[in-house]
Amino acid sequence: MLKANNIQKSYNGLEVLKGIDLEIDKKEIVSIVGASGAGKSTLLHILGTLDTPDQGIVSLNGVEMSTLPQRKMSKFRNEEIGFIFQFHNLFPEFTALENVCIPAFIKGNADARSKANDLLDRLGLGDRAEHKPSQLSGGEQQRVSVARALINDPSIVFADEPSGNLDSASADELHQLFFDLRKEMGQTFVIVTHNMELAGMADRRLEIKDGLVTI
């Protein structure tokens, strides 16, 4: 489903990624580990079209994303790719419900609100829909960002240290949620993590070392 070939990326002469090849199948949960500075976030951003490689190709469902013109790429990203970051990146002035709705509003989905409410219910946040992010716990904020990532039924969800900012109980709950959502919705996840327990739970654990992926 997702294919990356020969991904290379350098910053100021520093070769961060030296030719990464990988394939991720539908419904897989893949973890990416590696030392700080190894290039995990760089790779995740390139796979998710948030950054462009110096060399190489990324395709999702047979669409080579870098060849899309800017507007088509934005639309494709909004509809096919979900993101979860370490710091939830929710808009502070919007409620949980509004934050979840944003990608669906951009898509033009008339059912955005009812779908967002259903997702918040599913994630145990039905009674938090009208709260602003600052009125939610870290674990709740992160579950709102999971709902936002899922609202358009993306083909793949990328998470960059999603539990990096959570206490261990909230982290465990979030990790279990990824597996439950895979089971219920067939969702595919690629998760960068320093959490070895989560990395070990994944179907596959990829390690980035010296600019390449080792298994």
Ligand SMILES: Nc1ncnc2c1ncn2[C@@H]1O[C@H](COP(=O)(O)OP(=O)(O)OP(=O)(O)O)[C@@H](O)[C@H]1O
């Ligand atoms: N925009 C940038 N400009 C210059 N250098 C960058 C940029 N982004 C990343 N780098 C460098 O690329 C290398 C890889 O960074 P990256 O953020 O991908 O690491 P990481 O594996 O995600 O690390 P961490 O576990 O600390 O998040 C680092 O040496 C970093 O300093």
Ligand SMILES: [Mg+2]
């Ligand atoms: Mg990183």
